[in-house]
Amino acid sequence: MNNVVKEAPKISGHRRPSSGETKPTLLGEAGTLLKVNIREYGMYIALFVIIVIFSIMTDGLFMSSRNISNLLDATGYTAVLAVGMTLVIVIRHIDLSVGFAAGFMGAIAAILMTQAGVPFYLTIPIILVLGIVIGMFNGVLVASVGIPSFVSSLAAMLIFRGALLQVTEKTGTINVTSDHFNAIGNGFVPEITEVGGLKVLSLILGLVIILLYIYFEFKNRTNKQKYNFEVVSKGILTVKLIFVSAIIAYVTWKLSGYNGFSWTVIIVLGVVLIYHFLTTKTVLGRHIYAVGSNPEAAHLSGINVKKITYIVFGSMGLLSALSGILYTSRLQSASTTAGTLFELDAIAAAYVGGVSAAGGVGKVTGSIIGAIVMASLTSGMNLLGVGISYQYMIRGGVLAAAVIFDVMTRKKRG
Secondary structure, eight states: OTTOOOOOOOOOOBOOOOTTSOOOOHHHHHHHHHHHTHHHHHHHHHHHHHHHHHHHHTTTGGGSHHHHHHHHHHHHHHHHHHHHHHHHHHTTOOOTTHHHHHHHHHHHHHHHHHTSOOOHHHHHHHHHHHHHHHHHHHHHIIIIIOOOHHHHHHHHHHHHHHHHHHHHTTTSEEEOOOHHHHHHHHOBOOOSOEETTEEHHHHHHHHHHHHHHHHHHHHHHHHHHHTTOOBOOHHHHHHHHHHHHHHHHHHHHHHHTTTOOBHHHHHHHHHHHHHHHHHHHSHHHHHHHHHHHOHHHHHHTTOOHHHHHHHHHHHHHHHHHHHHHHHHHHHTEEETTTTTTHHHHHHHHHHHTTOOTTSSOOOHHHHHHHHHHHHHHHHHHHHHTOOHHHHHHHHHHHHHHHHHHHHHHHHHHO
């Protein structure tokens, strides 16, 4: 596998200057780091700019506790899809069926609970397994039969669209009455007590997230130093830790002043942690990026490209099912329009989050930021009363800009 290398964002080398060199300043190193990793950090800058602009234009309403909570909950089902879509695009494929697949499986979940009497704790695993089966079927069509993913997923999209209409044609809407199921999309983590109007358990969860983030950053730095990899300076690392921790603390404070962490946010965080670990710390993750970087070289190095394709599409099906569950529980019903344009939102989030159209490059954490960027645009424009027609055009422009940015950065590297 010497000829297959996972492409990851390059880190501006913090190396020990020789006796004749001047040690770079903190500001200079930060500028170099940003320039080298502009693909990765560009989306964070864009999100920060969007937040500042909308906060000013809405007189702070955009960053209110209620709006932040609603924004994160509304992003949940798209963010989950974006995580799966990231891996699909990384291996140079696409899946257009995920939207109506999510809508269809959400409808099946509603039918199982309301008409078949299946309890919610059995319905959820059944739907997740169904999602894996559907995703694997797409993978077989692409990897074994050789159908282009665009064509096979387009066919699947039409099939699921028809299937959704079929299962909901009698009533048009299937109302879900299970309180436990509906709590997935609308409920919040139970609180132990309140202090000064702040939810204590939410504050504790936020603190745990900050401590875990700091721990893994230091662990990652130590591992890189162990194998003589380049790392950023302690000054840059300190600034990064303070900045990210402050953002997490601020969001936690805002949420704890409202209803605390929702179950949707907890689920999305769990998905991100699992997939971030799989893609960065496991052999499977290295194989996925190797296939995306160069499928032929990956095959010659002994990687089973078909198997990787099955796994990625199966994962996409699983996350489609989870997205359908989140959406159905949030609306407390399944309807004929469920899943409409979900796939486009997921693709947009992935590209805005830094996934390369050429494959082989992209992070699940970046796609989550991309999903928040797109959701923030929608939320901010809604607060400002921007017409839906202009909203679509602006979001389309942002997506086009993200792809242009990707193409330009790759040309510079070339």
